Amino acid sequence: MLDIRNLHVSVDGKPILKGLDLSVKAGEVHAIMGPNGSGKSTLAHVLAGRDGYVVSAGEVLYQGSNLLELSIEERARQGILLAFQYPVEIPGVANVYFLKAALNALRRHRGQPELDAIDFLTLIRSKLKQMEMDESLLYRPVNQGFSGGEKKRNEILQMVLLEPTLALLDESDSGLDIDALKVVAAGINGLRSPQRAIVLVTHYQRLLDYVVPDQVHVLADGRIARSGGRELAIELERTGYGTPADHQGRQA
Ligand code: ADP
């Protein structure tokens, strides 16, 4: 599904990714770990098509075609979704309208009929139940006054609703208590499917107790420094990343 070869990316003239290689097959979950500032978010943002990143070398193939040529909208249409794309608060806009607008925009782009209010409500209620979220969250302004855990759940809810082909999750576990972590993990596990790939950026091994990845990669100095199975994450939790940046990471 995703083939990244020798990817070099700069931000504000500063090289961040320096020859990154990564292959992800449909059905797989890959965890990207690494010290703070190693470029994990940069990788997720570049794949989603965010502005401000300059690709100076390398290629990214998504389902066999050149991803880097596609606009952010086209990537979304083709099923690439970055969670926490809209982590901001949107005062005055009820969450239910926001989620419905997001889903219907995607359905329009995909040539599918839009859902009316009643069909949408039926769908979103089933997803809320899956996420153990209270329905009152639908009628509050987007993210406003949400606790950290509620925001993260809302972000996973958006994923579960929009059913991406390639789901990119950046630090979906940060700031969660153990109960919220389990719910978010259940949401992510619910996204697992033979047709879908999930790239999970995470700082800590904890989430990987609940979402068992097919592969774990360590990003260091702009490249994948190590790859392995779940046991690599467990080892890292014990030993740290072994770089000076690790100490920065521990503070974050
Ligand atoms: P991570 O997600 O692994 O913590 P990031 O991808 O956020 O790392 O950042 C990688 C590096 O790029 C860091 O050194 C960070 O300071 C730098 N960086 C990220 N965004 C910008 C930006 N907009 N301008 C300048 N430097 C940036």
Ligand code: MG
């Ligand atoms: Mg960071």
Ligand code: MG
């Ligand atoms: Mg980051």
